[in-house]
Amino acid sequence: MQQKIYQIDAFADRVFAGNPAAVCPLQEWLPDSLLQQIAMENNLSETAFYVKERDRYQIRWFTPRVEVDLCGHATLAAAFVLFSFEKHAGSSIHFYSDRSGDLTVCKDGDQLTLNFPPDPVREIPVTDNLRNCFDLSPTKAFAGKSDYLLVYDSEAAIQNLQPHFERIAALPARGIIVTAKGTQLDFVSRFFAPGAGINEDPVTGSAHTTLAPYWAEQLGKPTLRAAQLSSRKGYLYCRCEGERVAISGTAKLYLIGELFLDEWAQR
Known part of the structure; x- marks a missing residue:
């Protein structure tokens, strides 16, 4: 059994930039255990698998350790x-995730735009558990559906922040x-998920x-550069x-290959 695989640098204008992701187009769903093994073998932050279903594509995302609810890149x-x-014909793609619902991507030249549901946050106290995750204490803390959001005073603080992964x-x-x-853009960020197998x-x-809904409210503007x-x-x-967030960027091809799964298929 051979399976096509692509490796793409997402949110990048050149290879070796942005975030690398593996993509495996499937004819039908393989067992979850095999999908997880492929993602672990790829050892990238995410591997996306999709299956065409009439006029849309079912999509799932795996880190080297777990399946996740949503992955933008x-x-x-x-x-x-x-x-x-x-x-794929046309300038838009309809993805569907059992975990995140309808997701669309539109193409305009080289620019690709994701259309995702927002993840609103609620402010919470800056507890010791959060403060001790980094060498510098944040000014505010928030909790969303999947992640904590910590706000700092400056771009330099984000750039120099030292995480404690454990x-x-x-x-x-x-x-x-x-x-x-x-300083030059509307906001900057970093993201750490060691529990999901991704340190940074x-x-x-x-x-x-x-981030987009938070900074749109803070800065009083709906369109943001980040x-x-x-x-x-x-x-x-x-x-x-409104009830959606559009996130745009470009991507570059790094690799096209094949996975050889004959040994697995013979089990």
């Missing part, structure tokens, strides 16, 4: 694969988003379903549209 990568290599992994959440107002994610589309300050860096354009 791997959805962007899957759309890039469909538009560029898998002969303390972050112990929290009852997917991970922690840290953010501050930007290079660029996190799903985190911007929390950067995620990982070592690879990534740039995103966000727009709040």
